[in-house]
Amino acid sequence: MTTQAAREIPGIRFNGLDADQMVQTVEALKKDKTLAKFEFRASNRWIDGMVTRSSIQGFYGAGAEDTSRSKPFVFTSGEPPVLLGANEGAGAGEFLLHALASCVASTAVMHATARGIRIESISTELRGDVDLQGLLGLDPSVRPGYQRITVKVAIKADCSDAELDELVTLVRGHSPMYDTISRPVPVVLERV
Amino acid sequence: MTTQAAREIPGIRFNGLDADQMVQTVEALKKDKTLAKFEFRASNRWIDGMVTRSSIQGFYGAGAEDTSRSKPFVFTSGEPPVLLGANEGAGAGEFLLHALASCVASTAVMHATARGIRIESISTELRGDVDLQGLLGLDPSVRPGYQRITVKVAIKADCSDAELDELVTLVRGHSPMYDTISRPVPVVLERV
Numbered sequence: 001m002t003t004q005a006a007r008e009i010p011g012i013r014f015n016g017l018d019a020d021q022m023v024q025t026v027e028a029l030k031k032d033k034t035l036a037k038f039e040f041r042a043s044n045r046w047i048d049g050m051v052t053r054s055s056i057q058g059f060y061g062a063g064a065e066d067t068s069r070s071k072p073f074v075f076t077s078g079e080p081p082v083l084l085g086a087n088e089g090a091g092a093g094e095f096l097l098h099a100l101a102s103c104v105a106s107t108a109v110m111h112a113t114a115r116g117i118r119i120e121s122i123s124t125e126l127r128g129d130v131d132l133q134g135l136l137g138l139d140p141s142v143r144p145g146y147q148r149i150t151v152k153v154a155i156k157a158d159c160s161d162a163e164l165d166e167l168v169t170l171v172r173g174h175s176p177m178y179d180t181i182s183r184p185v186p187v188v189l190e191r192v
Numbered sequence: 193m194t195t196q197a198a199r200e201i202p203g204i205r206f207n208g209l210d211a212d213q214m215v216q217t218v219e220a221l222k223k224d225k226t227l228a229k230f231e232f233r234a235s236n237r238w239i240d241g242m243v244t245r246s247s248i249q250g251f252y253g254a255g256a257e258d259t260s261r262s263k264p265f266v267f268t269s270g271e272p273p274v275l276l277g278a279n280e281g282a283g284a285g286e287f288l289l290h291a292l293a294s295c296v297a298s299t300a301v302m303h304a305t306a307r308g309i310r311i312e313s314i315s316t317e318l319r320g321d322v323d324l325q326g327l328l329g330l331d332p333s334v335r336p337g338y339q340r341i342t343v344k345v346a347i348k349a350d351c352s353d354a355e356l357d358e359l360v361t362l363v364r365g366h367s368p369m370y371d372t373i374s375r376p377v378p379v380v381l382e383r384v
Contacts, residue, residue: 016241017276025276026328033331036324040285044293046314049208052297054290056282061324062274069272073282077294080261082254084209084217084302090248090265092295092369093232095287098246101236102269103284104381105244107327110276122238132228132253135299135366136218139225145371151381168383174327177284178379179337187374189296189343191360 015113022113035063050079051088093146096181097126103177104151111170112157120156149181207305214305227255242271243280285338288373289318295369296343303362304349312348341373 012019029036038061044054057072058065077095078088085091090098105122112119127150134144153171155164172178204211221228230253236246249264250257269287270280277283282290297314304311319342326336345363347356364370 016243021276026330029324029328030330033325036328036330036334038285038322038324040283040289040320040322042286042289042293042316042318044290044297044316044318046297046301046311050298050301051208052294052314054293056286056290059272059286066272066274068274069279073286075267075282075287075290077290077298079298080251080258082258082260084213087261090267091232092291092298093372094234094248094251094265095267095291095294096369096372097232097234098236098248098267098269099284099287099291100379101234101246102244102287105236105238106242106269106271106284109238109242110327111329119238122244124234124236126234126236128232130230130232130368132221132230133225134371135302135368136221136228137303137362137366138218138221138228142228143371143375144366144368145373145375146368146377149377149379151379152384153381154384164383168381170329172381174329174336176322176327176336176338177288178381179326179335180285180288181337181372181377182379183335183337184376185338185341185373187292187341187343187370189345189360189364189370191356192344192346 015109015119017109017113019113019116022110032063037061047076050077050083050085052077093128093130096146097128097149100149100151100177100181101126103175104153104171107171107175107178108153108155108167111174112167115163115167117163117167118158120158122153122155124151124153126151146181207301207311209301209305211305211308214302218306224255229253239268239280242269242275242277244269285320285322288338289320289341292341292343292369292373293318295367296345296363299363299367299370300345300347300359303366304359307355307359309355309359310350312350313346314348315346317344318342338373
């Protein structure tokens with residue numbers, strides 16, 4: 001992360017972030033790389049039909065078990081009638097699009113802040129194509145997951161179009177969820 | 193999807209699903225494969241700092257634009273203090289774990305129902321390892337995304353352990369989000 005711009009404006013808070021705090025965080029990570037290791041967690045249980053519920057609270061990171069959350073975030077997933085549900089919640093594939101969208105925006109904001117760019121607005125529109133023949137096992141040549149995801153991002157900021165293009169390139173190279181979805185992740189699924 | 197077991201018990205509703213309806217859905221998809229094509233969507237906007245909000249409502253599937261949802265699902269993402277936020281919502285990486293967990297459970301329930309297996313309970317525990325040096329661009333050899341995700345699933349059902357193992361194998365082969373995360377998906381991110 002380029003922190004020169006942030007260094008030039010110490011103590012200034014913009015984009016809702018404290019540039020000093022960002023620089024300090026990055027410097028701490030450079031000195032002790034183990035602080036950069038995080039483990040995120042979720043517990044999920046099946047409710048009925050296509051409905052499940054996750055509870056998300058603790059995680060490990062910055063060298064310690066986090067204790068900042070007094071209660072868990074709770075998310076219910078469901079399906080629409082056409083997929084055998086009653087819209088009890090968004091579907092799994094929709095939650096994944098939200099994960100990608102939020103990561104794209106927050107990664108852009110972090111890297112913009114480090115460069116001294118003030119963001120006015122970021123909005124994204126996502127589309128993901130899936131063919132249910134894969135889920136149902138009707139055609140082994142059809143993958144079960146998303147065949148393609150498109151993310152259209154509109155950004156307004158106090159910089160040139162070229163700098164905005166560069167920011168989007170940074171997001172492609174550094175967004176954790178863009179990377180997780182666009183490149184293979186080892187997923188170990190085991191019964192206990 | 194094996195629907196023989198479900199055929200043997202027509203009209204019976206179990207696992208919160210109607211086995212007849214499942215068979216009819218699968219038969220309809222076999223006759224007209226275009227019905228299996230779905231497009232899911234999300235709209236997201238940056239709020240401030242590390243906070244973003246998604247709105248999820250419409251989608252295309254089963255040959256038509258869905259109109260079953262009278263209002264959108266709204267999700268707010270945030271970060272904990274150690275990641276420059278104030279726990280305004282779960283983080284992007286945590287939403288992704290929920291997407292995976294819910295997909296694993298609902299895929300298991302669908303395939304169990306098609307085989308006539310009655311599920312008593314499914315619960316999953318997920319862990320995802322990430323190294324923030326990737327996000328921050330501090331080490332180009334460190335990927336930004338999850339380095340590994342483990343999913344431990346506990347299932348109770350009216351079948352043998354061997355059948356449960358087979359069910360987990362079916363999930364590995366057919367879960368859309370397991371596939372999306374474990375195998376590369378083309379993600380087109382473009383500025384508009």
